[in-house]
Amino acid sequence: MTTYTEEYIRNKITKELEATHVEVVDQSDGCGGKFNVVVVSPKFTGKPLLQRHRLVNGVLAEELKTIHAFSMKTLTPEQWEQQQQ
């Protein structure tokens, strides 16, 4: 079974969603089966939650076949900035 690393997922999301900030935490102790991600991308602007999540799911379509627990937060750069304050 293919396993994915935090770095692999971070790079793929960053590239395909033009993300300005990506946090990926492997919660499976390196097994690669459980991830928690935060994605900040201008591509989310004006899109409801469902569409944002669909974008991320689309980028990781292949990976999600083997990752069995995947949790995400999707923010626009503006929302991310507000959250940092």
Place this chain on the structure above:
Amino acid sequence: MFSALRLIRSPGLVARYCSQVGSKEYFDKLVTNKKVVIFMKGTPDMPRCGFSNAVVQILRMHGVDYDAHNVLADESVRQGIKEYSEWPTIPQIFINKEFIGGCDILLQLHQSGELIEELQKVGITSALLEAEVDENDDKRK
């Protein structure tokens, strides 16, 4: 001959023929059955996954009456629902036939208070809203 005819007339058989388990028609029917329908791992009494459990807990807090389908009980439902909603993970939540999202989205809708509004739109008064009203009533007394 006679028994064969009876078999054809059997309503169960006809229904199964019309909407094969796991087909689009099958899910169309399931999500129409109740205003809130979820697909989860395990049952509301015994969830078999943390995300499914979270969804059950949220809906319980809002006092929602819903249909729950255990995808672990039928592989064709487990795969079929992913294709139906074009969503790769379980649990999945439908409100008024519309796909709402998975656990993350329901949790966020819950935290922002939007879930109360979404439920209200389909005629369900969230128990959390009722609790709030009661509290205000008490204050007035």
